[in-house]
Amino acid sequence: MASELTRTPRSTAREGREKAIFEAARSVFAEFGYKGSTTAEIAKRAEIPKANLHYYFPTKEALYRAVTEDVLNTWLEAASSFDESADPSEAIAAYVSAKMDMARQDPIGSRIWANEILRGAPVIGDFLETTLLDWLKSRETIVRRWIKAGKLVALEPRYFFYMIWATTQHYADFEGQMAALNGGKPLSDAQFEAAKAQVIATLLRGVLPSGT
Amino acid sequence: MASELTRTPRSTAREGREKAIFEAARSVFAEFGYKGSTTAEIAKRAEIPKANLHYYFPTKEALYRAVTEDVLNTWLEAASSFDESADPSEAIAAYVSAKMDMARQDPIGSRIWANEILRGAPVIGDFLETTLLDWLKSRETIVRRWIKAGKLVALEPRYFFYMIWATTQHYADFEGQMAALNGGKPLSDAQFEAAKAQVIATLLRGVLPSGT
DNA sequence: GATAAGTTTGACCAATCGGTCAATTCTTCT
DNA sequence: AGAAGAATTGACCGATTGGTCAAACTTATC
Numbered sequence: 001m002a003s004e005l006t007r008t009p010r011s012t013a014r015e016g017r018e019k020a021i022f023e024a025a026r027s028v029f030a031e032f033g034y035k036g037s038t039t040a041e042i043a044k045r046a047e048i049p050k051a052n053l054h055y056y057f058p059t060k061e062a063l064y065r066a067v068t069e070d071v072l073n074t075w076l077e078a079a080s081s082f083d084e085s086a087d088p089s090e091a092i093a094a095y096v097s098a099k100m101d102m103a104r105q106d107p108i109g110s111r112i113w114a115n116e117i118l119r120g121a122p123v124i125g126d127f128l129e130t131t132l133l134d135w136l137k138s139r140e141t142i143v144r145r146w147i148k149a150g151k152l153v154a155l156e157p158r159y160f161f162y163m164i165w166a167t168t169q170h171y172a173d174f175e176g177q178m179a180a181l182n183g184g185k186p187l188s189d190a191q192f193e194a195a196k197a198q199v200i201a202t203l204l205r206g207v208l209p210s211g212t
Numbered sequence: 213m214a215s216e217l218t219r220t221p222r223s224t225a226r227e228g229r230e231k232a233i234f235e236a237a238r239s240v241f242a243e244f245g246y247k248g249s250t251t252a253e254i255a256k257r258a259e260i261p262k263a264n265l266h267y268y269f270p271t272k273e274a275l276y277r278a279v280t281e282d283v284l285n286t287w288l289e290a291a292s293s294f295d296e297s298a299d300p301s302e303a304i305a306a307y308v309s310a311k312m313d314m315a316r317q318d319p320i321g322s323r324i325w326a327n328e329i330l331r332g333a334p335v336i337g338d339f340l341e342t343t344l345l346d347w348l349k350s351r352e353t354i355v356r357r358w359i360k361a362g363k364l365v366a367l368e369p370r371y372f373f374y375m376i377w378a379t380t381q382h383y384a385d386f387e388g389q390m391a392a393l394n395g396g397k398p399l400s401d402a403q404f405e406a407a408k409a410q411v412i413a414t415l416l417r418g419v420l421p422s423g424t
Numbered sequence: 425g426a427t428a429a430g431t432t433t434g435a436c437c438a439a440t441c442g443g444t445c446a447a448t449t450c451t452t453c454t
Numbered sequence: 455a456g457a458a459g460a461a462t463t464g465a466c467c468g469a470t471t472g473g474t475c476a477a478a479c480t481t482a483t484c
Contacts (some may be wrong), residue, residue, distance in 0.1 A: 017431090031331050035248030039472060049433055054473065111330055117389050118323055119243050128392035136393060155414070159407045162390065163414065166382030167375050177329050178374065180340035181348060195371045202367070202375065206418030229461090251442060261463050266443060268461095 018056050020046040022070075025063050030111035033119060034064055068116065068123050071109045072131075078102045079135055084142045088151045089208060091142075092164075093200050099168035100196045110172030136161060152207050160207060167199055230268050232258040234282075237275050242323035245331060246276055280328065280335050283321045284343075290314045291347055296354045300363045301420060303354075304376075305412050311380035312408040322384030348373060364419050372419060379411055 024045035028037045039060050043050040057063035081098035083091050103110055116124050136158065143157035171178070171192075179186045187195065236257035240249045251272050255262040269275035293310035295303050315322055328336050348370065355369035383390070383404075391398045399407065 032247045033245045033327070033330075035244045036246070036331075037248075038470080040470080050472090051433055051435095051474085052431080055431070055433095058473085060472065114326065114385065115245070115330065117386055118245075118327065119248075121388050121392065125392060128389055129396070133393050153417070155410055156406060158393070159410045160414070162382060162386075162407070163379050163411060166378045166386070170374060170378030170381070173326065174329055174374075174378070176333050177340055180333065180337060181345050181370070184341070194368060195374070198367055198371045199375060202372070202418035203414070204418075205365070206414035206416075210422055250440080252440080262442090263444085263464075264462055267463095270443085272442065 017046075017048065017052070021048070021053055021056055021063070022067065025057075025067050026108050026112065029064060029067055029115065030108040033115040034060075035119070037064075039063075065123060067112060071112050072124065072127055074102065074106060074109050075113070076131070082139055084139075088143075088146045089204050089212070092204060092207070096164055096168065096200050096203060097196065099164065100171060100192075100199065103168050103170075103172035104192055107172035107175050110169050114169065114173045150209060153209055155207060164203065167203075171195070229258075229260065229264070233260070233265055233268055233275070234279065237269075237279050238320050238324065241276060241279055241327065242320040245327040246272075247331070249276075251275075277335060279324060283324050284336065284339055286314065286318060286321050287325070288343070294351060296351075300355075300358045301416055301424070304416060304419070308376055308380065308412050308415060309408065311376065312383060312404075312411065315380050315382075315384035316404055319384035319387050322381050326381065326385045362421060365421055367419060376415065379415075383407070 021042065025037075025042045027045060028042045031037075032041075037060070039053055040050050042063070043053045046053065053063075057066065078095075078098045082095040086094070113124075116122075121128060139161065140157040143152065143160065146152040147154055171187075175186060182191070233254065236254045237249075239257060240254045243249075244253075249272070251265055252262050254275070255265045258265065265275075269278065290307075290310045294307040298306070325336075328334075333340060351373065352369040355364065355372065358364040359366055383399075387398060394403070
Protein backbone atom coordinates (compact mmCIF):
# COMPACT_ATOMS: atom_id res chain seq x y z
CA MET A 1 0.00 0.00 0.00
CA ALA A 2 2.78 2.39 0.96
CA SER A 3 6.08 2.35 -0.82
CA GLU A 4 6.75 -1.10 -2.21
CA LEU A 5 10.41 -0.49 -1.50
CA THR A 6 10.05 -0.50 2.27
CA ARG A 7 12.52 -3.04 3.50
CA THR A 8 12.22 -2.82 7.24
CA PRO A 9 9.19 -4.44 8.85
CA ARG A 10 6.51 -1.81 8.97
CA SER A 11 5.51 -0.85 12.43
CA THR A 12 1.93 -1.79 13.19
CA ALA A 13 1.27 1.80 14.21
CA ARG A 14 2.25 3.07 10.82
CA GLU A 15 0.34 0.34 9.06
CA GLY A 16 -2.72 1.07 11.14
CA ARG A 17 -2.80 4.74 10.31
CA GLU A 18 -2.05 4.22 6.68
CA LYS A 19 -4.79 1.64 6.44
CA ALA A 20 -7.26 3.92 8.21
CA ILE A 21 -6.51 6.69 5.71
CA PHE A 22 -6.79 4.23 2.84
CA GLU A 23 -10.18 2.94 3.95
CA ALA A 24 -11.48 6.42 4.67
CA ALA A 25 -10.35 7.51 1.21
CA ARG A 26 -12.13 4.56 -0.40
CA SER A 27 -15.43 5.47 1.20
CA VAL A 28 -15.13 9.17 0.38
CA PHE A 29 -14.03 8.65 -3.23
CA ALA A 30 -16.82 6.09 -3.74
CA GLU A 31 -19.41 8.55 -2.49
CA PHE A 32 -18.28 11.82 -4.06
CA GLY A 33 -15.93 10.88 -6.89
CA TYR A 34 -12.45 12.32 -7.26
CA LYS A 35 -13.37 15.98 -7.68
CA GLY A 36 -16.08 15.97 -5.03
CA SER A 37 -13.83 14.41 -2.40
CA THR A 38 -11.79 16.50 0.00
CA THR A 39 -8.71 15.52 1.93
CA ALA A 40 -10.32 17.17 4.95
CA GLU A 41 -13.28 14.78 4.80
CA ILE A 42 -10.99 11.79 4.32
CA ALA A 43 -8.88 12.85 7.30
CA LYS A 44 -12.03 13.32 9.35
CA ARG A 45 -13.27 9.79 8.58
CA ALA A 46 -9.81 8.43 9.34
CA GLU A 47 -9.89 10.39 12.61
CA ILE A 48 -6.56 12.10 12.09
CA PRO A 49 -5.49 15.69 11.38
CA LYS A 50 -5.36 16.55 7.71
CA ALA A 51 -1.64 17.33 7.87
CA ASN A 52 -1.01 13.78 8.99
CA LEU A 53 -2.77 12.42 5.93
CA HIS A 54 -0.35 14.35 3.75
CA TYR A 55 2.55 12.75 5.58
CA TYR A 56 1.51 9.32 4.28
CA PHE A 57 0.07 10.39 0.94
CA PRO A 58 1.67 13.58 -0.39
CA THR A 59 -1.26 14.56 -2.63
CA LYS A 60 -4.94 13.80 -3.08
CA GLU A 61 -4.14 12.34 -6.47
CA ALA A 62 -1.49 9.98 -5.09
CA LEU A 63 -4.02 8.71 -2.57
CA TYR A 64 -6.63 8.32 -5.29
CA ARG A 65 -4.21 6.39 -7.49
CA ALA A 66 -3.33 4.05 -4.64
CA VAL A 67 -7.02 3.41 -4.00
CA THR A 68 -7.74 2.90 -7.70
CA GLU A 69 -4.85 0.49 -8.20
CA ASP A 70 -6.22 -1.62 -5.41
CA VAL A 71 -9.63 -1.72 -7.09
CA LEU A 72 -8.08 -2.95 -10.33
CA ASN A 73 -6.28 -5.73 -8.50
CA THR A 74 -9.54 -6.91 -6.99
CA TRP A 75 -11.14 -6.86 -10.43
CA LEU A 76 -8.36 -9.00 -11.85
CA GLU A 77 -8.80 -11.57 -9.10
CA ALA A 78 -12.49 -12.00 -9.91
CA ALA A 79 -11.70 -12.10 -13.62
CA SER A 80 -9.62 -15.21 -13.16
CA SER A 81 -12.68 -17.11 -12.01
CA PHE A 82 -13.85 -17.38 -15.61
CA ASP A 83 -12.53 -20.84 -16.42
CA GLU A 84 -12.27 -21.76 -20.07
CA SER A 85 -11.75 -25.45 -19.40
CA ALA A 86 -15.14 -25.78 -17.77
CA ASP A 87 -18.56 -26.19 -19.34
CA PRO A 88 -20.13 -22.93 -20.53
CA SER A 89 -22.81 -23.15 -17.86
CA GLU A 90 -20.22 -23.89 -15.19
CA ALA A 91 -17.87 -21.15 -16.32
CA ILE A 92 -20.60 -18.53 -16.64
CA ALA A 93 -22.23 -19.46 -13.35
CA ALA A 94 -18.89 -19.32 -11.55
CA TYR A 95 -17.97 -15.98 -13.07
CA VAL A 96 -21.32 -14.35 -12.40
CA SER A 97 -21.28 -15.76 -8.90
CA ALA A 98 -17.82 -14.34 -8.26
CA LYS A 99 -18.84 -10.93 -9.60
CA MET A 100 -22.01 -10.91 -7.51
CA ASP A 101 -20.04 -11.80 -4.39
CA MET A 102 -17.59 -9.04 -5.21
CA ALA A 103 -20.43 -6.53 -5.50
CA ARG A 104 -21.75 -7.68 -2.16
CA GLN A 105 -18.46 -7.80 -0.28
CA ASP A 106 -16.84 -4.74 -1.81
CA PRO A 107 -19.49 -2.36 -3.10
CA ILE A 108 -17.17 0.56 -2.42
CA GLY A 109 -14.60 -0.70 -4.89
CA SER A 110 -17.29 -1.01 -7.52
CA ARG A 111 -18.47 2.54 -6.85
CA ILE A 112 -14.96 3.92 -7.17
CA TRP A 113 -14.78 2.23 -10.57
CA ALA A 114 -18.17 3.65 -11.58
CA ASN A 115 -17.20 7.18 -10.55
CA GLU A 116 -13.94 6.86 -12.45
CA ILE A 117 -15.77 5.83 -15.64
CA LEU A 118 -18.36 8.58 -15.21
CA ARG A 119 -15.68 11.25 -15.30
CA GLY A 120 -14.02 9.78 -18.37
CA ALA A 121 -11.60 7.27 -16.82
CA PRO A 122 -8.54 9.56 -16.73
CA VAL A 123 -6.70 7.19 -14.39
CA ILE A 124 -7.81 3.71 -15.44
CA GLY A 125 -8.12 4.52 -19.13
CA ASP A 126 -4.88 2.71 -19.88
CA PHE A 127 -6.01 -0.34 -17.97
CA LEU A 128 -9.25 -0.46 -19.96
CA GLU A 129 -7.48 -0.21 -23.30
CA THR A 130 -4.84 -2.79 -22.49
CA THR A 131 -5.43 -5.32 -19.71
CA LEU A 132 -9.21 -5.28 -19.77
CA LEU A 133 -9.39 -5.37 -23.57
CA ASP A 134 -6.95 -8.30 -23.68
CA TRP A 135 -9.00 -10.17 -21.11
CA LEU A 136 -12.20 -9.50 -23.02
CA LYS A 137 -10.71 -10.59 -26.36
CA SER A 138 -9.46 -13.87 -24.96
CA ARG A 139 -12.83 -14.65 -23.37
CA GLU A 140 -14.63 -13.73 -26.56
CA THR A 141 -12.59 -16.39 -28.31
CA ILE A 142 -13.69 -18.94 -25.78
CA VAL A 143 -17.33 -17.95 -26.04
CA ARG A 144 -17.21 -18.11 -29.83
CA ARG A 145 -15.77 -21.62 -29.58
CA TRP A 146 -18.70 -22.61 -27.39
CA ILE A 147 -21.13 -21.16 -29.89
CA LYS A 148 -19.51 -23.04 -32.77
CA ALA A 149 -19.71 -26.23 -30.70
CA GLY A 150 -23.42 -25.65 -30.25
CA LYS A 151 -23.06 -25.20 -26.51
CA LEU A 152 -24.30 -21.61 -26.59
CA VAL A 153 -26.82 -19.78 -28.73
CA ALA A 154 -25.44 -17.45 -31.36
CA LEU A 155 -24.60 -14.08 -29.86
CA GLU A 156 -22.00 -11.36 -29.80
CA PRO A 157 -19.86 -12.29 -26.78
CA ARG A 158 -19.03 -8.70 -25.97
CA TYR A 159 -22.63 -7.66 -25.32
CA PHE A 160 -23.12 -10.71 -23.19
CA PHE A 161 -20.22 -9.72 -20.97
CA TYR A 162 -21.61 -6.20 -20.76
CA MET A 163 -24.85 -7.70 -19.45
CA ILE A 164 -22.97 -9.62 -16.78
CA TRP A 165 -20.91 -6.61 -15.75
CA ALA A 166 -23.96 -4.36 -15.74
CA THR A 167 -26.06 -6.64 -13.60
CA THR A 168 -23.42 -7.56 -11.06
CA GLN A 169 -22.13 -4.00 -10.75
CA HIS A 170 -25.69 -2.78 -10.28
CA TYR A 171 -25.92 -4.66 -7.00
CA ALA A 172 -23.01 -2.58 -5.71
CA ASP A 173 -23.54 0.83 -7.30
CA PHE A 174 -27.32 0.96 -6.82
CA GLU A 175 -27.41 -0.63 -3.40
CA GLY A 176 -28.97 2.60 -2.14
CA GLN A 177 -31.76 2.48 -4.69
CA MET A 178 -32.47 -1.16 -3.90
CA ALA A 179 -32.58 -0.38 -0.21
CA ALA A 180 -35.06 2.45 -0.84
CA LEU A 181 -37.27 -0.04 -2.68
CA ASN A 182 -36.82 -2.58 0.10
CA GLY A 183 -38.34 -0.61 2.95
CA GLY A 184 -35.17 1.35 3.50
CA LYS A 185 -33.18 -1.74 4.41
CA PRO A 186 -30.34 -3.19 2.33
CA LEU A 187 -30.95 -6.63 0.86
CA SER A 188 -30.66 -9.32 3.51
CA ASP A 189 -28.25 -12.18 2.94
CA ALA A 190 -31.18 -14.40 1.99
CA GLN A 191 -32.54 -11.83 -0.47
CA PHE A 192 -29.13 -11.37 -1.97
CA GLU A 193 -28.61 -15.10 -2.43
CA ALA A 194 -32.03 -15.36 -4.10
CA ALA A 195 -31.15 -12.48 -6.40
CA LYS A 196 -27.82 -14.07 -7.26
CA ALA A 197 -29.41 -17.42 -8.05
CA GLN A 198 -32.01 -15.75 -10.24
CA VAL A 199 -29.46 -13.68 -12.12
CA ILE A 200 -27.44 -16.79 -12.88
CA ALA A 201 -30.55 -18.77 -13.85
CA THR A 202 -31.90 -16.05 -16.15
CA LEU A 203 -28.55 -15.47 -17.83
CA LEU A 204 -27.89 -19.18 -18.37
CA ARG A 205 -31.39 -19.78 -19.68
CA GLY A 206 -30.88 -16.80 -21.94
CA VAL A 207 -27.77 -18.13 -23.64
CA LEU A 208 -27.84 -21.91 -23.36
CA PRO A 209 -29.49 -23.85 -26.21
CA SER A 210 -33.00 -25.15 -25.50
CA GLY A 211 -33.28 -28.43 -23.69
CA THR A 212 -29.95 -28.11 -21.91
CA MET B 213 -37.88 24.88 -16.76
CA ALA B 214 -38.01 28.39 -15.31
CA SER B 215 -40.81 29.48 -13.06
CA GLU B 216 -43.95 27.62 -13.95
CA LEU B 217 -45.82 30.79 -13.08
CA THR B 218 -44.46 32.80 -15.97
CA ARG B 219 -47.49 34.16 -17.74
CA THR B 220 -46.04 36.33 -20.45
CA PRO B 221 -44.52 34.59 -23.47
CA ARG B 222 -40.89 33.98 -22.65
CA SER B 223 -38.52 35.84 -24.90
CA THR B 224 -36.40 33.48 -26.94
CA ALA B 225 -33.30 35.24 -25.63
CA ARG B 226 -34.16 34.37 -22.06
CA GLU B 227 -35.14 30.86 -22.99
CA GLY B 228 -31.94 30.41 -24.91
CA ARG B 229 -29.67 31.40 -22.05
CA GLU B 230 -31.61 29.46 -19.49
CA LYS B 231 -31.51 26.40 -21.70
CA ALA B 232 -27.78 26.81 -22.27
CA ILE B 233 -27.19 26.94 -18.53
CA PHE B 234 -29.46 23.96 -18.02
CA GLU B 235 -27.66 21.83 -20.60
CA ALA B 236 -24.24 22.86 -19.33
CA ALA B 237 -25.32 21.96 -15.81
CA ARG B 238 -26.52 18.55 -16.98
CA SER B 239 -23.18 17.73 -18.53
CA VAL B 240 -21.17 18.96 -15.55
CA PHE B 241 -23.34 17.25 -12.92
CA ALA B 242 -23.27 14.02 -14.94
CA GLU B 243 -19.48 14.10 -15.08
CA PHE B 244 -18.56 15.25 -11.57
CA GLY B 245 -21.62 14.67 -9.41
CA TYR B 246 -23.16 17.36 -7.26
CA LYS B 247 -20.22 18.02 -4.94
CA GLY B 248 -17.59 17.84 -7.64
CA SER B 249 -19.39 20.30 -9.88
CA THR B 250 -18.74 24.04 -9.74
CA THR B 251 -20.95 26.86 -10.90
CA ALA B 252 -17.85 28.35 -12.54
CA GLU B 253 -17.44 25.28 -14.76
CA ILE B 254 -21.13 25.24 -15.62
CA ALA B 255 -21.01 28.93 -16.54
CA LYS B 256 -17.91 28.29 -18.63
CA ARG B 257 -19.62 25.52 -20.62
CA ALA B 258 -22.69 27.71 -21.03
CA GLU B 259 -20.36 30.48 -22.23
CA ILE B 260 -21.68 33.09 -19.85
CA PRO B 261 -20.26 34.89 -16.80
CA LYS B 262 -20.84 33.09 -13.54
CA ALA B 263 -22.87 35.99 -12.13
CA ASN B 264 -25.32 35.61 -14.99
CA LEU B 265 -25.90 31.99 -14.08
CA HIS B 266 -26.93 33.06 -10.60
CA TYR B 267 -29.44 35.45 -12.14
CA TYR B 268 -31.38 32.50 -13.58
CA PHE B 269 -30.67 29.94 -10.87
CA PRO B 270 -30.05 31.53 -7.47
CA THR B 271 -28.05 28.62 -6.05
CA LYS B 272 -26.14 25.58 -7.22
CA GLU B 273 -28.66 23.41 -5.43
CA ALA B 274 -31.64 25.04 -7.16
CA LEU B 275 -30.00 24.36 -10.49
CA TYR B 276 -29.26 20.79 -9.50
CA ARG B 277 -32.85 20.22 -8.39
CA ALA B 278 -34.17 21.59 -11.69
CA VAL B 279 -31.88 19.25 -13.60
CA THR B 280 -32.79 16.29 -11.42
CA GLU B 281 -36.53 16.89 -11.71
CA ASP B 282 -36.18 16.83 -15.47
CA VAL B 283 -34.40 13.48 -15.28
CA LEU B 284 -37.22 12.01 -13.22
CA ASN B 285 -39.78 13.17 -15.77
CA THR B 286 -37.87 11.45 -18.54
CA TRP B 287 -37.75 8.30 -16.45
CA LEU B 288 -41.50 8.37 -15.95
CA GLU B 289 -42.10 8.70 -19.68
CA ALA B 290 -40.08 5.57 -20.40
CA ALA B 291 -41.78 3.75 -17.55
CA SER B 292 -45.15 4.13 -19.21
CA SER B 293 -43.98 2.02 -22.12
CA PHE B 294 -44.40 -1.07 -20.00
CA ASP B 295 -47.84 -2.13 -21.17
CA GLU B 296 -49.70 -4.60 -19.00
CA SER B 297 -52.30 -5.36 -21.63
CA ALA B 298 -49.73 -6.77 -24.01
CA ASP B 299 -48.12 -10.18 -24.10
CA PRO B 300 -45.23 -10.62 -21.67
CA SER B 301 -42.77 -10.85 -24.53
CA GLU B 302 -44.25 -7.76 -26.18
CA ALA B 303 -44.37 -5.77 -22.97
CA ILE B 304 -40.86 -6.69 -21.91
CA ALA B 305 -39.39 -6.13 -25.36
CA ALA B 306 -41.07 -2.73 -25.62
CA TYR B 307 -39.91 -1.68 -22.19
CA VAL B 308 -36.33 -2.82 -22.62
CA SER B 309 -36.27 -1.21 -26.04
CA ALA B 310 -37.51 2.08 -24.62
CA LYS B 311 -34.93 1.99 -21.82
CA MET B 312 -32.14 1.18 -24.26
CA ASP B 313 -33.17 4.06 -26.51
CA MET B 314 -33.26 6.32 -23.50
CA ALA B 315 -29.73 5.30 -22.56
CA ARG B 316 -28.60 6.01 -26.10
CA GLN B 317 -30.38 9.30 -26.57
CA ASP B 318 -29.90 10.71 -23.09
CA PRO B 319 -26.86 9.13 -21.43
CA ILE B 320 -26.32 12.29 -19.44
CA GLY B 321 -29.65 11.96 -17.67
CA SER B 322 -28.77 8.42 -16.74
CA ARG B 323 -25.41 9.52 -15.36
CA ILE B 324 -27.00 12.23 -13.26
CA TRP B 325 -29.23 9.55 -11.76
CA ALA B 326 -26.28 7.26 -11.14
CA ASN B 327 -24.29 10.01 -9.40
CA GLU B 328 -27.29 10.86 -7.28
CA ILE B 329 -27.66 7.26 -6.13
CA LEU B 330 -23.92 6.93 -5.50
CA ARG B 331 -24.01 9.80 -3.00
CA GLY B 332 -27.03 8.37 -1.19
CA ALA B 333 -29.92 9.90 -3.17
CA PRO B 334 -30.47 12.95 -0.93
CA VAL B 335 -32.62 14.63 -3.58
CA ILE B 336 -34.49 11.79 -5.29
CA GLY B 337 -34.79 9.63 -2.19
CA ASP B 338 -38.46 10.59 -1.82
CA PHE B 339 -39.14 9.74 -5.44
CA LEU B 340 -37.58 6.31 -5.00
CA GLU B 341 -39.60 5.53 -1.89
CA THR B 342 -42.90 6.70 -3.33
CA THR B 343 -43.36 6.97 -7.10
CA LEU B 344 -40.74 4.44 -8.11
CA LEU B 345 -41.79 1.94 -5.46
CA ASP B 346 -45.45 2.27 -6.49
CA TRP B 347 -44.53 1.72 -10.11
CA LEU B 348 -42.45 -1.31 -9.23
CA LYS B 349 -45.16 -2.84 -7.06
CA SER B 350 -47.81 -2.51 -9.74
CA ARG B 351 -45.55 -4.07 -12.35
CA GLU B 352 -44.63 -6.86 -9.98
CA THR B 353 -48.31 -7.70 -9.76
CA ILE B 354 -48.52 -7.91 -13.51
CA VAL B 355 -45.45 -10.08 -13.76
CA ARG B 356 -46.75 -12.42 -11.06
CA ARG B 357 -49.98 -12.77 -13.00
CA TRP B 358 -48.01 -13.78 -16.06
CA ILE B 359 -46.09 -16.33 -14.04
CA LYS B 360 -49.30 -17.84 -12.65
CA ALA B 361 -50.69 -18.01 -16.18
CA GLY B 362 -47.62 -19.96 -17.23
CA LYS B 363 -46.48 -17.22 -19.57
CA LEU B 364 -43.27 -16.59 -17.65
CA VAL B 365 -40.93 -18.84 -15.71
CA ALA B 366 -41.09 -18.58 -11.93
CA LEU B 367 -38.98 -15.70 -10.70
CA GLU B 368 -38.94 -12.81 -8.30
CA PRO B 369 -40.16 -9.89 -10.45
CA ARG B 370 -38.09 -7.35 -8.58
CA TYR B 371 -34.74 -8.89 -9.44
CA PHE B 372 -35.81 -9.20 -13.04
CA PHE B 373 -36.50 -5.46 -13.19
CA TYR B 374 -33.13 -4.82 -11.57
CA MET B 375 -31.53 -6.77 -14.40
CA ILE B 376 -33.32 -4.67 -16.98
CA TRP B 377 -32.42 -1.41 -15.27
CA ALA B 378 -28.84 -2.50 -14.77
CA THR B 379 -28.28 -3.52 -18.36
CA THR B 380 -29.96 -0.57 -20.00
CA GLN B 381 -28.39 1.95 -17.66
CA HIS B 382 -25.00 0.38 -18.27
CA TYR B 383 -25.14 1.48 -21.91
CA ALA B 384 -25.38 5.08 -20.70
CA ASP B 385 -23.20 5.16 -17.59
CA PHE B 386 -20.39 2.99 -18.95
CA GLU B 387 -20.37 4.40 -22.46
CA GLY B 388 -16.79 5.49 -21.82
CA GLN B 389 -15.70 2.00 -20.85
CA MET B 390 -17.41 0.50 -23.89
CA ALA B 391 -15.74 3.05 -26.12
CA ALA B 392 -12.33 2.19 -24.65
CA LEU B 393 -13.01 -1.46 -25.49
CA ASN B 394 -14.18 -0.49 -28.97
CA GLY B 395 -11.00 1.09 -30.29
CA GLY B 396 -11.70 4.35 -28.53
CA LYS B 397 -14.88 4.96 -30.52
CA PRO B 398 -18.40 4.95 -29.07
CA LEU B 399 -20.69 2.20 -30.30
CA SER B 400 -21.92 2.93 -33.83
CA ASP B 401 -25.65 2.99 -34.48
CA ALA B 402 -25.40 -0.47 -36.02
CA GLN B 403 -23.47 -1.83 -33.04
CA PHE B 404 -25.94 -0.32 -30.66
CA GLU B 405 -28.91 -1.79 -32.49
CA ALA B 406 -27.23 -5.20 -32.43
CA ALA B 407 -26.59 -4.86 -28.71
CA LYS B 408 -30.17 -3.82 -28.09
CA ALA B 409 -31.55 -6.76 -30.06
CA GLN B 410 -29.28 -9.15 -28.20
CA VAL B 411 -30.21 -7.77 -24.79
CA ILE B 412 -33.90 -8.18 -25.58
CA ALA B 413 -33.37 -11.68 -27.00
CA THR B 414 -31.30 -12.87 -24.04
CA LEU B 415 -33.71 -11.45 -21.48
CA LEU B 416 -36.78 -12.88 -23.19
CA ARG B 417 -35.15 -16.26 -23.62
CA GLY B 418 -34.18 -16.10 -19.99
CA VAL B 419 -37.70 -15.63 -18.66
CA LEU B 420 -40.11 -17.09 -21.23
CA PRO B 421 -41.07 -20.74 -20.83
CA SER B 422 -39.34 -23.20 -23.17
CA GLY B 423 -40.84 -23.63 -26.59
CA THR B 424 -42.36 -20.17 -26.71
C1' DG C 425 20.12 8.54 28.71
C1' DA C 426 21.44 10.88 24.72
C1' DT C 427 21.14 11.26 19.94
C1' DA C 428 18.98 10.60 15.63
C1' DA C 429 15.19 9.29 12.94
C1' DG C 430 10.39 8.88 12.28
C1' DT C 431 5.76 10.73 13.36
C1' DT C 432 2.20 14.07 14.70
C1' DT C 433 0.07 18.52 14.67
C1' DG C 434 -1.79 23.50 14.65
C1' DA C 435 -1.07 27.38 12.13
C1' DC C 436 -0.82 29.03 7.88
C1' DC C 437 -0.86 29.91 2.50
C1' DA C 438 -2.52 30.86 -2.26
C1' DA C 439 -6.22 29.33 -5.10
C1' DT C 440 -10.84 28.23 -5.73
C1' DC C 441 -15.50 27.79 -3.93
C1' DG C 442 -20.67 29.52 -3.92
C1' DG C 443 -22.80 33.62 -3.88
C1' DT C 444 -23.63 39.07 -3.77
C1' DC C 445 -23.96 43.61 -5.53
C1' DA C 446 -23.87 47.93 -7.80
C1' DA C 447 -23.10 49.63 -12.17
C1' DT C 448 -24.06 49.09 -16.87
C1' DT C 449 -26.42 47.65 -21.09
C1' DC C 450 -30.32 45.96 -23.56
C1' DT C 451 -35.66 45.59 -24.32
C1' DT C 452 -40.07 46.86 -24.03
C1' DC C 453 -43.77 49.94 -23.85
C1' DT C 454 -45.92 54.46 -24.36
C1' DA D 455 -37.59 59.83 -27.57
C1' DG D 456 -37.56 58.49 -22.95
C1' DA D 457 -38.84 56.09 -18.83
C1' DA D 458 -39.15 51.46 -16.62
C1' DG D 459 -37.91 47.08 -16.22
C1' DA D 460 -35.08 43.02 -17.46
C1' DA D 461 -30.68 41.21 -18.30
C1' DT D 462 -25.63 41.31 -18.08
C1' DT D 463 -21.25 41.76 -15.90
C1' DG D 464 -16.69 42.73 -13.32
C1' DA D 465 -15.39 43.22 -8.86
C1' DC D 466 -15.70 41.51 -4.65
C1' DC D 467 -16.86 38.61 -0.13
C1' DG D 468 -16.21 35.02 3.45
C1' DA D 469 -15.61 30.05 3.45
C1' DT D 470 -13.34 26.04 1.80
C1' DT D 471 -9.89 23.87 -1.08
C1' DG D 472 -5.19 21.14 -1.50
C1' DG D 473 -1.01 21.51 0.37
C1' DT D 474 3.22 23.37 3.42
C1' DC D 475 6.02 23.98 7.39
C1' DA D 476 8.31 24.33 11.64
C1' DA D 477 7.81 22.94 16.11
C1' DA D 478 6.71 19.27 19.22
C1' DC D 479 6.44 14.60 20.30
C1' DT D 480 7.67 9.22 19.87
C1' DT D 481 10.35 5.59 18.95
C1' DA D 482 14.46 2.95 17.86
C1' DT D 483 19.65 2.62 18.44
C1' DC D 484 23.85 2.96 20.75
